[in-house]
Amino acid sequence: MTISPSSSPVTSSPAPSALAEISQETLALTGRLFVQLQRRPSTLVAGVLQPLIWLVLFGALFAKAPAGLLPGGISYGRFLGAGVIVFTAFSAALNAGLPVMFDREFGFLNRLLVAPLRSRSSIVFASVLYITSLSLVQSLAIMGTAALLGYGWPGAGGLLLVLVTLLLLVFAVTALSLGLAFALPGHIELIAVIFVANLPLLFASTALAPLSFMPTWLGWLAALNPLTFAIEPIRAAYAGELSLSAVVLEAPFGTMTTATCLAVLAVLAAGLFLLIRPLLDRKLS
Amino acid sequence: MIELQQLCKRYGGGRRGQGVVALDQLSLEVPAGCLYGLLGPNGAGKTTALRILCTLLAPDSGLVRVGGLDALSEPRAVRRLLGYVAQEVAIDKILTGRELMRLQGNLYHLPWRLSSQRIDELIELLGMADWIDRRCGSYSGGMRRRLDLAAGLLHRPQVLVLDEPTVGLDIESRAVIWAVLRQLRDGGTTVLLSSHYLEEVDALADQLAIIEAGRVIAQGAPAELKAALGxxxxxxxxxxxxxxxxxxxxxxxxxxxxxxxxxxxxxxxxxxxxxxxxxxxxxxxxxxxxxxxxxxxxxxxxxxPSLDDVYLQATGRTMMDAELAVAGSRDPKAERKASM
CATH class of the missing domain: 3.30.70.100 (Alpha-Beta Plaits)
Structure with missing residues (x-):
């Protein structure tokens, strides 16, 4: 048994392409997150259970509301479905920063930072990849349950629209959460922010009630809430409205189509990633 | 191989206060193939110097060169040369030791087969076969430290940097680590370790620098320094x-x-x-x-004369007194913030 002489470092083999190296890093880091999930599945279980409880309990809460109360004459459970799907994805994405924060606190991030990563964005990519797949799985589980409860199924085209919408929202919220994970001093603070942001954003959106039920000030808030921009296209998809130009929201400042909602989400996601860049750079370069 | 010139670093203070000076014009040169000891009481600036060397921390001023490369302008190239074993062992409790090494291999872009081969070599070298497939959360301090050393060696670094590698370790793990460090040095690796154990540096190091309050106060081979005291x-x-x-x-x-x-x-x-x-x-x-x-x-x-006498001669107090004195003047909050 020998210790190999350091005169022949193993890393000096012919330079592989940047893309190959970045995907090697990213996949390894993503793999780690999935191994953690597999051995500690409580996050996933809680992440599916919580929205299911919402769906079942909240859906039943207004089961005997007068017919025709909601726009389109749909049942409250049907109305709620889109809200719960979006809220599920949103909650999962909002927690994206937690593993990164724990890595910072336990010094594991330093292990990544002394490694010659081709791009430190791999650390961010890995989180985005992990959270995106996790939240999509959770959302699909909710959609399946909603279908079983008789709250409808959007069909193949609708499913695609739902997935695209969720993806944009998850990107935006993940960016926000990762930014917080690098900006805040510790996990206590991060959890506090998540806690404070989570429910108010749900209530100040069209997840639980349509805009027409709200006082003007709340209507404005809900119409400006990014969750609403994700909920309404999905609700429309459930109602069979698959056209991008379909009007999905009568906001106080004008009508919004599916296309505008998606565009707003896309701009938000891109904007947030640009916004957190300096934070990531400060910690990661 | 390693060259630190006029490094200065202060923690905390922000715009208003002065903060705490961690490094004060620290200069150091480690020749290739040398087992070099950085000796000093807790709080002398050893960890800060090593973190700057390993590109984890930017100095306020000064120059860092490793293998002729400027660590401040070419950090990625320098990271390839370095293996770093940190003071606080950073492992993922949920992964097994083997999975952690595999992850490390991917972060250093080792091809799969080479990575497997190196992992097997290191498991044997550090005597980890019995427990390497258990989750890290169940490891003792000595096991963690050995695993951390193995991870640092995976890519065969030319320079190995260890921050207090044997603090609080059992005798067996310490002996294993000492033996591996000597073997590495004999194989041509440059090894830089910090310690506040006089006997560790005395027993291991070919050359050493004594650090006090962020500056080097004595430098040379242990025997030389002691003989110079007479x-x-x-x-x-x-x-x-x-x-x-x-x-x-x-x-x-x-x-x-x-x-x-x-x-x-x-x-x-x-x-x-x-x-x-x-x-x-x-x-x-x-x-x-x-x-x-x-x-x-x-x-x-x-x-x-012992190395403590060398220290006493240069500073007018023993290392133990220095550790007690410095304990109160540190800013743990700012240090922790910088290390995140």
Missing amino acids: GDRVTLRVREFSDAEEAERVRALLHACAGVRQVVVNQSQGYSLNLVIEHDGVVEQLRRQLSAADLPVFALAQSR
């Missing part, structure tokens, strides 16, 4: 507990003796006296002088 050390107590006045009287008396080079009153050790003497014969003479002055001898110990 003379033997004598610790003398006339009574178990003397007072300042008596200690001063004895000091004056002994100072006048031929062959006594230096007498220091050590207040923190019950006014004992630390002497440097030219040769063995002086001890007999001291005893005669004391009995002539009607003074008892409670304890008298003689030893060759």
